[in-house]
Amino acid sequence: MMKIGFIGLGMMGNPMAHLLAQTGHTLAVMDLNAATAARFAAEHAGASVAGELKDFGDADIVITMLPDSNAVEAVVLGNAGKPGLLSILKKGATLIDMSSAEPMRSRKLAQTLQDKGLQYLDAPVSGGVKRAVDGTLAIMVGGDAAVLAQCEPVLKTLGKNVTHVGQHGAGHAMKALNNYVSAAGLVATVEALQVGQSFGLDPEIMVAILNSSTGKNNTTENKAKQFMLSGAYNSGFSLALMAKDLGIAMGLGESVGFDMPLGDEVLQIWRDANEALGKGADHTEMYRYFRNRKQ
Structure with a gap:
């Protein structure tokens, strides 16, 4: 031992x-x-x-x-x-x-x-x-x-x-890039749900259809109904940490000379949400942030 x-x-x-x-x-x-x-x-x-x-x-x-x-x-x-x-x-x-x-x-x-x-x-x-x-x-x-x-x-x-x-460093690089893909997918999902609801679609049905279609992702499977539509916002991972990880991913891209235009936009969205929602916000509160932006 x-x-x-x-x-x-x-x-x-x-x-x-x-x-x-x-x-x-x-x-x-x-x-x-x-x-x-x-x-x-x-x-x-x-x-x-x-x-x-x-x-x-x-x-x-x-x-x-x-x-x-x-x-x-x-x-x-x-x-x-x-x-x-x-x-x-x-x-x-x-x-x-x-x-x-x-x-x-x-x-x-x-x-x-x-x-x-x-x-x-x-x-x-x-x-x-x-x-x-x-x-x-x-x-x-x-x-x-x-x-x-x-x-x-x-x-x-x-x-x-x-x-x-x-x-050495490859694990941390992979983690940052994984969270970039996850964060981008979450924002896309939230935007789609907000637009759909504004049109008159039922968000519960939307999530079910996304999960049986090509739009399925980690957010639709594990976060949308559980933490967003329910209003629980208690996944256990903070919005600030997601923004931090995105910053690491963008910094990695810069260090290897690769331009990440989508990543830059996604990072700004998360930083804006973090500033608006304040310390302690769960990362699934991005759903609430977009809902309030519409208003």
């Missing part, structure tokens, strides 16, 4: 850490909110709280599930004069970054870790809170195949599909 550290017990991280706690591995957890980490440890026999990064010094694997590259780099490289995991982890330990981070920065971070005798995988996820709970996330992995082989049993506790997509 392994000694695993897990940093970031948010809406996705908490159920993921819960699954790891069921496997018998020694698990230490950390969160910006110390009470959250304490509550998790109290609810999971065998889990402990890492009060400081140095408590991960004997870990075989440390998993980060954090908001962005800035947060990841603060933990790995150190922040405000405090040492990071780079100078704390034992030789041969592996950092698995499951956050949604910037691919180019992930590549650089991987090299920095390797220079210190540490291993790195970027392994972001897709599937939302529901699939985090039942361990069926899609996990896209960048890094050395041999390192992935060592860590795959742990990752398969969290995801049904674990796919090696390339070298």
Whole structure:
């Protein structure tokens, strides 16, 4: 069995850490909110709280599930004069970054870790809170195949599909591009539903027809009725995070010299919605945003 550290017990991280706690591995957890980490440890026999990064010094694997590259780099490289995991982890330990981070920065971070005798995988996820709970996330992995082989049993506790997509940074690149396609499809679906309703179509019937026709997509199948038409708006993934991931995708396009005109338009729509709806809005509230725009 392994000694695993897990940093970031948010809406996705908490159920993921819960699954790891069921496997018998020694698990230490950390969160910006110390009470959250304490509550998790109290609810999971065998889990402990890492009060400081140095408590991960004997870990075989440390998993980060954090908001962005800035947060990841603060933990790995150190922040405000405090040492990071780079100078704390034992030789041969592996950092698995499951956050949604910037691919180019992930590549650089991987090299920095390797220079210190540490291993790195970027392994972001897709599937939302529901699939985090039942361990069926899609996990896209960048890094050395041999390192992935060592860590795959742990990752398969969290995801049904674990796919090696390339070298360091490739996982984060794939995640950003996946979310771009998903976000563009969501906007197209929302626009179609609003136009159809204005014409007099029943949105429930529209969704059913889209799901039996060529317009079927992740939004029509898993979000439209469940979170939008119902007015629940509680999918568990924030609008701000979607806008952030879109920014990463557009930045990736720019870094490789590829113009993304549709992507630029989609990003602006999400940024405008994020500004209008405010902090904490679920990404499915894009439906409400478009409805109010019509008014």
